[in-house]
Amino acid sequence: MKVGVLALQGAVAEHIRMLEKAGAEAIPVKKVSQLVDIDGLVLPGGESTAIGKLMKEYGFDTALLEFSAQKKPIFGTCAGLIILAREIAGQDWVHLGLMDIKVERNAFGRQRESFETDLVMEGVADDFRAVFIRAPLILNVGDKVEVISRYKDEIVAARQDHLLCASFHPELTEDARMHKYFLSMVEQYRGVSIK
Numbered sequence: 001m002k003v004g005v006l007a008l009q010g011a012v013a014e015h016i017r018m019l020e021k022a023g024a025e026a027i028p029v030k031k032v033s034q035l036v037d038i039d040g041l042v043l044p045g046g047e048s049t050a051i052g053k054l055m056k057e058y059g060f061d062t063a064l065l066e067f068s069a070q071k072k073p074i075f076g077t078c079a080g081l082i083i084l085a086r087e088i089a090g091q092d093w094v095h096l097g098l099m100d101i102k103v104e105r106n107a108f109g110r111q112r113e114s115f116e117t118d119l120v121m122e123g124v125a126d127d128f129r130a131v132f133i134r135a136p137l138i139l140n141v142g143d144k145v146e147v148i149s150r151y152k153d154e155i156v157a158a159r160q161d162h163l164l165c166a167s168f169h170p171e172l173t174e175d176a177r178m179h180k181y182f183l184s185m186v187e188q189y190r191g192v193s194i195k
């Protein structure tokens, strides 16, 4: 199983390390032509505006719509979650718009820009250490979206078919269970990918 991490900006090396720890071969993806070689892709945290701009410049904006249409799993963390969203609060444009979620950027305000907490994550773990850094929140989700985790009633992780997202950084601890969960999705969809 080969999984890529979009390597335009953000926490790339950390995701590669975790994917390897979870048992996959992981590669940084810098060019659209690499997408045919991988079975799934992580969109890392960083700055969504910068990542989105670079995605357009390198053609990932259209190439990733095709990648998703082939049912190849995509896992967006933090800024990556914003990249996946169908709606961004206070903004009339989106990036990929693939996942039926409405998000709010920097939703925790200045007081709590960064913090850590333990989360219950459906199907993943009961005690997952989550690192939030200027994190977005999921304000609402569509019918097809399964909520995986909440922090104080707010949605912070969700899944829609082959798409997975988290508003925190699962790559910044030693706990590879969320990456393992993503790899199980990659395994599940590998058979159904339209090659």
Ligand code: GLN
Pocket (backbone or CB within 6 Å): 044, 045, 046, 047, 048, 049, 077, 078, 079, 080, 082, 105, 106, 133, 134, 135, 136
């Ligand atoms: N605040 C960033 C954004 O809006 C996301 C932060 C992160 O990825 N850690 O893009």
